Amino acid sequence: MEQKNKRSKLVGHQMSASTFFQSFFGAFFLLFSAYALFESESSKSQGKIYEEAKPIKIAEDENIVHVHGKISASPIESQFVKPGNYISIKHQTEIYTWADNVIDHGSTSRGNYRPRVVRCDLGWQSEMIRPEKTEKCKDKTLYEPTIKNEMIHPKDAKIEADGKSYFFEAHNLNYSSNIQSKTLAPEDTILNGFFADDRYLYINPSCANKGIEGCERITISVIPIPKVDTLLIGKFKENKIIAMNEETSNEEEESFNENHRDKIYIDTDTFEDTIRKFNKENIDRKKEFRYTGFFGIFIGFFLCRKFFIYYLTAKFGSIPYYEDANLITRFFIWLLVPVAMIGFIIFISYIPIPVLLLFGGVGYFIYVKYNKKSL
Numbered sequence: 001m002e003q004k005n006k007r008s009k010l011v012g013h014q015m016s017a018s019t020f021f022q023s024f025f026g027a028f029f030l031l032f033s034a035y036a037l038f039e040s041e042s043s044k045s046q047g048k049i050y051e052e053a054k055p056i057k058i059a060e061d062e063n064i065v066h067v068h069g070k071i072s073a074s075p076i077e078s079q080f081v082k083p084g085n086y087i088s089i090k091h092q093t094e095i096y097t098w099a100d101n102v103i104d105h106g107s108t109s110r111g112n113y114r115p116r117v118v119r120c121d122l123g124w125q126s127e128m129i130r131p132e133k134t135e136k137c138k139d140k141t142l143y144e145p146t147i148k149n150e151m152i153h154p155k156d157a158k159i160e161a162d163g164k165s166y167f168f169e170a171h172n173l174n175y176s177s178n179i180q181s182k183t184l185a186p187e188d189t190i191l192n193g194f195f196a197d198d199r200y201l202y203i204n205p206s207c208a209n210k211g212i213e214g215c216e217r218i219t220i221s222v223i224p225i226p227k228v229d230t231l232l233i234g235k236f237k238e239n240k241i242i243a244m245n246e247e248t249s250n251e252e253e254e255s256f257n258e259n260h261r262d263k264i265y266i267d268t269d270t271f272e273d274t275i276r277k278f279n280k281e282n283i284d285r286k287k288e289f290r291y292t293g294f295f296g297i298f299i300g301f302f303l304c305r306k307f308f309i310y311y312l313t314a315k316f317g318s319i320p321y322y323e324d325a326n327l328i329t330r331f332f333i334w335l336l337v338p339v340a341m342i343g344f345i346i347f348i349s350y351i352p353i354p355v356l357l358l359f360g361g362v363g364y365f366i367y368v369k370y371n372k373k374s375l
Contacts, residue, residue: 026303033296034341040289047278049244050233050265056241057162064244065236066271069161071225073154073170079147080201080220082188087170088223089152090181094124096207096215098131098140122213143214146203159232159241168232168241168264176267176274181221189220226268233271234264294339301337 056067075083101121120136153170194201200217207215245262
């Protein structure tokens with residue numbers, strides 16, 4: 001009689017609307033956390049991709065290679081930069097013009113939503129904004145920059161190692177944090193009618209003192225060719241180092257330090273130090289995902305607990321140990337579930353799919369055989 005009461009008490013968790021939505025959000029937490037964790041564990045890190053690179057002296061066409069040596073190239077210049085040993089020159093133009101300024105006030109302390117406010121304000125804009133595409137500035141003047149955004153790279157950049165020279169695509173570089181862009185020195189600047197302050201070139205001196213509608217300013221950044229031996233990791237093709245993925249890296253990059261694994265990686269560290277750095281970053285990233293996955297799965301199971309209890313008691317009649325357990329013991333039971341699930345996800349992320357199918361087939365065979373015996 002007591003057992004029957006326990007069962008009826010557990011089954012009595014009716015799937016009300018609140019329980020359903022709670023379980024729905026719990027299932028979302030479970031699936032999202034499990035997916036993020038699996039992606040983190042199974043995806044190939046940048047360090048693992050670079051780890052497979054071969055020394056260039058023993059490499060064949062289409063191999064991923066690494067080479068450590070001295071970089072050289074013909075001097076490059078622009079209308080604002082005197083000829084120098086640079087691997088990149090960048091011009092970026094901003095215009096002081098009208099643009100939509102969206103102010104989102106969010107919600108009040110009582111949860112009431114306050115609508116966003118859109119104003120037409122003057123400010124420095126790095127992109128040309130057409131008035132007809134704005135919300136509040138349709139009647140304003142369109143200002144086009146006189147100087148276009150531009151990136152300049154040497155066409156004959158090469159690296160010398162082991163007595164040989166290898167050309168590489170300077171416009172397809174993924175710069176490490178050891179190689180930073182810097183502001184051009186005044187003695188290397190050509191003003192060309194512009195006016196300079198500490199950071200910008202202005203089209204007229206009034207623009208430097210205060211913002212005037214239609215003013216234009218330019219930022220000049222350069223990356224000098226490293227004076228120390230430099231590491232390149234890329235694809236080897238026809239005695240040249242090219243981007244690892246030619247399809248996605250055939251266009252000029254738009255920003256410095258773009259973290260794009262398809263490009264040629266450049267660093268001033270050695271190959272071994274670079275691999276160690278990437279592997280450490282990968283371990284730290286996986287730790288963060290594991291902690292996040294644990295809490296996500298735990299929250300998901302906690303939100304779904306009523307649904308699982310309802311389903312298990314309806315299926316099996318009772319849940320061994322759980323019914324007689326106190327609150328603390330039940331908490332630890334639910335704590336073990338995400339730990340076990342995370343362990344399983346980490347396990348399957350390193351096991352090939354055929355092996356998983358084999359495990360599944362063996363498990364199904366044992367299950368069927370056990371059911372036949374019980375019958």
